[in-house]
Amino acid sequence: MTPASWRIEPLRQMQAKKAGVPVAMVPPLMTQDDPQGKPSPIPPMESGHSSTVESDDSRSFPSLRKSWSGVPKRGHMPVPGDPPLHVTPGTPDIVASISQHSSTPTPPLFDRSPEMEAMILKLILLCLVSHATALINAGFGSKLSQFDDVFMSTSVLSQVSNVGSGIRCVLLCLQIKACVSVFHRQQQSLCQFHDVLFMSPEDGEQETDTKYYSLITDACPPGYVHNRHLNICYQLHLNKMKYSDGLADCTARGEHLVVIDSEDKQNHMVKQITSSSASQRFSYFIDGSDAQTEGQWIFHDGRPMTYFAWSPGFPENKTVNFDVLTASKIIPEYIYTWQDRSPIERKFYICQKDL
Template identity: 80%
Template sequence: MVSRLIILCFVSYATALINAGFGSKLSQFDDIIMSISVLSHVSNVSSGTQCVILCLQTNACVSVFYRRQHRRCQFHDVLFMSPEDGEQETGTEYYSLKTDGCPPGYVQNRLLNFCYQLHLNKINHNNGLADCTSRGEHLVVIDTEDKQNHIVKQITSSSASQRFSYYIDGSDADTEGQWLLHDGRPMTYFAWSPGFPENKTPNFDVITASKIIPEYIFTWQDRSPVEKKYYICQKDL
């Protein structure tokens, strides 16, 4: 009787974790499994909600597959966006982790205290910035090599997100060659593509992360804000 109560309490607690917002089940990935960006596996797990609890205990974990037939969690450090990229496997469930106010559908890297969302519609810089601002956000700040590497890994993890260029935070509109973030801080980290910044005209004063050639995947270019690109919004936690 006691053991049964313990099991019921655990199930209630695990369900509460999901309902409270620590994990979002992505049903479009049911019966799908991904074989890339795998952090680790844990066996003898009774449910997807327990997988979410274990993901919470793994700081690098961004999302998790529960493989019901194997009673196994498969942890990932990216959020997948394209079910068609996966392989069929009956009985899988997929959850994204969301904590500390990072909304569903956003990528949360807890190691970098980083919450952001890729937007796969092409618009100009001002409209992309306005969309981010409408939710109290800003274009994504990439101010370390670790963040740059993570963004590249996230973008390249799903075919849906492997678009050509994304607007990110940074501008030299006030003074040519002096790059500032949205809050006025001078930029100290750059991941320019070879030959950039071009500084061809005063209008090339915003930054895109662009896929030029395989050796330079989503390195940076200075571009005109009137060009239509994809964009990435960041929510501060």
């Protein structure tokens, strides 16, 4: 017996047994034109619809021949609109009967008991927590350990109570466009959201089990401030340099001095700089120059400037070397408004990364 017929033969005998035919009466598997009785593989079933289709066994076992009308193609799943499946009366039923349009309702896939629903809910929550942890590990939240057991009470956007983890606080911060950082005050079960990034732990208040996270999204690296509401990513550099050196440092990072082209950005910058004692000690170089033509201020990319936040009495429009911009803290009531200054002065600077 060939391998193909060896695999088919037990199936033929089982079908005969179901039909009530003695197994001994089942003739060997033969082709119609092989009088020697040598077994051969059964040819594959022809595809397509047929008014009369014979089973593979009917060639060698005529008594089990069946006539079906409207038999679909092999592999075709019955759908509404297909012709009904009929079996010729009086024919032994070898194959289990098929009801194409069963009225029996489909049983539910799982038990809908309260215990099962509670288990499913726990699995969903576990997946959410695992996904949140992956988000933070991937860079959506960076824990600033220097702020452990410290919290700040200034520049608070909002608060959410009954929150048990810092991960949850970071996820909630992600939903607030203006949120830049968040404290998780574990003793209070409280998330405290801020629109600035604090830089001086010594400015805060002591509270045990408090953690601080900065929000990191998209291409804005750790240590930078990402205000998603203004779509700006930047970093304050608290080391005094000449204008050319600060600009060179920004350029080496693939960045440029920060562009402030609206009142909203100016207000945000002032709020960020004044949020920490370490960052409000000196003035900052920002983007903007009239070195090419005195009095005509342009950004680093050649765009003309249309928004200005000048300090009283500025710009001075001196013709020698006073052709770069600073956000200055010299005048207290106009803190971090702009002045045209000399590039050889040493100041802090702010680099911006384009998103």
